[in-house]
Amino acid sequence: MRHGSRPDAGRSAMVRGALVAVLLAGGAVGCAGDGEADTTDRPPRPTTPAAAVNRAAEESESITSLRYEVRGTVSGRGRLEAEATMTAQPSTLSMTQTGEAYRGLRLETRFVDGAMYASGSLLRSDKLVGRKKWVTAAPAVWGGGAIENQSYLMVPRQLEGSPLVQSTLLTGSRDVKLIGTDKVRGKDAPHYRGTVTYDGLIASLKTGKTGKAGESGGAGEDAGTRRFDHFLNLEVADPLTMDLWLDPDGRPLQFRMRAAYDKKNAGQDLGPLDLTVTFLEIDPRTSIKAPPPDTVIPLKDSARRD
Structure with a gap:
């Protein structure tokens, strides 16, 4: 099995x-034009x-x-669209998701310094008021393998890699x-x-x-x-x-x-x-940062995604 x-x-x-x-x-x-191919810097054509x-x-x-987009169908969540920016070293991510499973609502997630941050209209909490716009949880890992990843269900399993x-x-x-x-x-x-x-x-x-x-x-x-x-x-x-x-x-x-x-x-x-x-x-020039501390509350003190 x-x-x-x-x-x-x-x-x-x-x-x-x-x-x-x-x-x-x-x-x-x-390849470069005839007579212009740089055979010293470029390996042979496959x-x-x-x-x-x-x-x-x-x-x-x-x-x-990398800046990229995802479109299609995810098992268990139906149609989904996402736009994201990531860095490889260190592994960071900023992603915005929409789709039929989100009922027209929006979810933004960030992974920075071993923590996950989430914001957007999809989140439901009477504590997300005033400057408190983000929930956070740690440890969190995006971009790792099947065992390492932990996104607290804020990112579909298939988009965790x-x-x-x-x-x-x-x-x-x-x-x-x-x-x-x-x-x-x-x-x-x-x-x-x-x-x-x-x-x-x-x-x-x-x-x-x-x-x-x-x-x-x-x-x-x-x-x-x-x-x-x-x-x-x-x-x-x-x-x-x-x-x-x-x-x-x-x-x-x-x-x-x-x-x-x-x-x-x-x-x-x-x-x-x-x-x-x-x-x-x-290779865009990008810097993904955690939200300001005074805008964040712990996920366990707030509410998980509906």
């Missing part, structure tokens, strides 16, 4: 978790879909901050194909598709191989472990279908992940996962 688990369910249950695949940014890297996907995973490792890691899950696929070239945010974007399974990710984790035919990525064992942990967050059943679009530099530009929810997680069908994540700006 394979299924994902909540962080507090224990590692043994988590490792049986359902497969999760997320669109990895693969990568056909745009020659196979698997190599392009692996290159994109390597490129994502160097991204330090970093999109920089989620975008590399396609390296665990054995059937990556180039579908064609699409326009994404006005750019010609190579479009790759593949399926990711629990067994495939386990195999790539054990062997260090990230593509088919023995092609390996350059992110190393630690990156493989992070991918597997992020995959478990999605709590879906095999197989997960992943589409990935790359920018002209071979970096992730957009990815889509689709799969059925693994009913073993909750004993009921909470609907499918179908999320599209679009990278709006790579």
Whole structure:
């Protein structure tokens, strides 16, 4: 039996978790004009879909901050939209969510210095008056693996993982194909598709191989472990279908992940996962800070989300 688990369910249950695949940014890297190619600074153009996907995973490792949006359907919450800005080191996040499960209301969350802060019209509390606009709880972790994450249900489980890691899950696929070239945010974007399974990710984790035919990525064992942990967050059943679009530099530009929810997680069908994540700006100058102390009250002294 394979299924994902909540962080507090224990590692043994988590490792049986359902497969999760997320669109990895693969990568056909745009070349300079004839006679202008810089062969010393730019590695050779990937020659196979698997190599392009692996290159994109390597490129994502160097991204330090990201502005992105999420659109689609989340298991148990229905349609959802989110806009977010994150940093990789340290791991911080500022995200605003809306959607049908929120009844037209808005929820803003921040993760800074090991604490979670939440604000918005979705929160209900007679104590959120005057300058008191935020609730907080700690310890809180966003962007970690299936065990580390703790968002106090303010962020859907599937959005608790970093999109920089989620975008590399396609390296665990054995059937990556180039579908064609699409326009994404006005750019010609190579479009790759593949399926990711629990067994495939386990195999790539054990062997260090990230593509088919023995092609390996350059992110190393630690990156493989992070991918597997992020995959478990999605709590879906095999197989997960992943589409990935790359920018002209071979970096992730957009990815889509689709799969059925693994009913073993909750004993009921909470609907499918179908999320599209679009990278709006790579390495923006950003600083995510905690709200002023006099605007914050502890979550336990307030009220949780309805």
